[in-house]
Amino acid sequence: MSPHAPRKGAHVARSPRLEDVALAAGVSRQTVSNVINSPDVVRAATRERVSRAIADLGYRPHAAARSLRTRRSSTIAIHLDPYAGGISGVVLDRFIHALTDLAGERAMRVLLYTARDHDEELVRLRELLDGGEADAVVLTGTSHGDPRTLWLADRQTPFVAFGRPWGEDDRHAWVDVDGAAGTRKATQWALAHAGPDVAFLGWPSGSGTGDDREAGWRATAPNAHALRLVSEESVRSARAVVADALDAGAPLDALVCASDSLAVGAHLAAVAAGRADLPIVGFDNTPAAEAIGLSSIEQRPEQVASAALDLLLGTRGAADGSDAPSHVLVEPELVLR
Structure with missing residues (x-):
């Protein structure tokens, strides 16, 4: 997990984990697991080294893990x-x-x-x-x-x-x-490199994931009335929505999207409207976004x-x-x- 990923009630100090034991003993996590659960399959010298690391670190296998x-x-x-x-x-x-x-x-x-x-x-x-x-x-x-x-x-x-x-x-x-953190980063980048009119293309309200991603953009966009476009999760639908906005002359310096599907549709509309250089950021960092050359939010699955x-x-x-x-x-x- 990313060292920046927040955890509910997180403290700086934490109990030693299996990975810490593996690093201290110079072995794999699987070897540590074997020493704990199936010691007979591990060589005596390795068992001793792992056991010493367990003792030195004060590592205690969690009861739920042992039960499972x-x-x-x-x-x-x-x-x-x-x-x-x-x-x-x-x-x-x-x-x-x-x-x-x-x-x-x-x-x-x-x-x-x-x-x-x-x-x-x-x-x-x-x-x-x-x-x-x-x-x-x-x-x-x-x-x-x-x-x-x-x-x-x-x-x-x-x-x-x-x-x-x-x-x-x-x-x-x-x-x-943390979808809101992702769209905040995208919006901050767009404001710094494109201009003040950063719009958001998202799904209809009511989706927990979609609302979370919209919240990051809304908290970062300087204009309380910034353009918020709505589309179903479809390349065709997104293309039509963005095409209508561009035809209407909507102020649009950049576009942050709730998914790569929406971003691809937006890109196709921008190209057709002669705005191929419109900065567009998707969400999911899929191979489709990479192939087209679109920026995107990597979820780190x-x-x-x-x-x-x-x-x-x-x-x-x-x-x-x-x-x-x-x-x-x-x-x-x-x-x-």
Whole structure:
């Protein structure tokens, strides 16, 4: 996780983690995990070196991690969204890939499952958990009143959500990207390099993620009446909306967008209107934005996956040292092209 990513109730000091032990002993995280959980598979000299590092640092394996690793399958279940085309799905793909890699380093496995809606997903989760095929869950696509979080909490199943509860019950562990921080960076750059009229192209209000990204722009734009354009998540829709704004002569020095799909549509409209040089910043840093040469906000899904796994395995406890769940916001990066 980025050293700049804030954590709820974070203190400067923290308890030593498995990664610290690995660094001190000069071994991999997997070797440390093996010394703790399966010492017989590690050479005596290496065991001694790791044990000495554990003692020197005062590292204590978290009870939740030990409990999870001693269950039947050591498997984390995560929902695989159906393929829907578009541009931005690559972010979740990167997250799942990173989660699988990092879980493997910690002697855990990842199991993918599919479901068309939350009701079907709960049926599928019950089958996986009751059948011993999975011991823990990573939730994606969280929403207001998400029934999955309460269901998993009632079962006392270890789980972490990729996505905030957006003001609702947040007693469960979650990790998310600080979208407002990303659009603040983009707006600040646009103000410094393009001019005062920095507009925002986002989704209709009511989306937690979309409203968060809009808030970063709104808090940074100097003009309280700055242009706010609305589009569905579609290249075609975004192109039409921006084309109308340009045809109407709207003041537009630069454009910050809620996604790369919207940014690509905006770019196509700008080119058609003879404004190919209009600075446009997307969000997600997808290959499409890179191919066209658009600036974008990088969500760092690999760091999100690392933080999610830390929370799930209990290696990132509360700041007061208790077993209470923690929340992690990963600060995104502005990628300029």
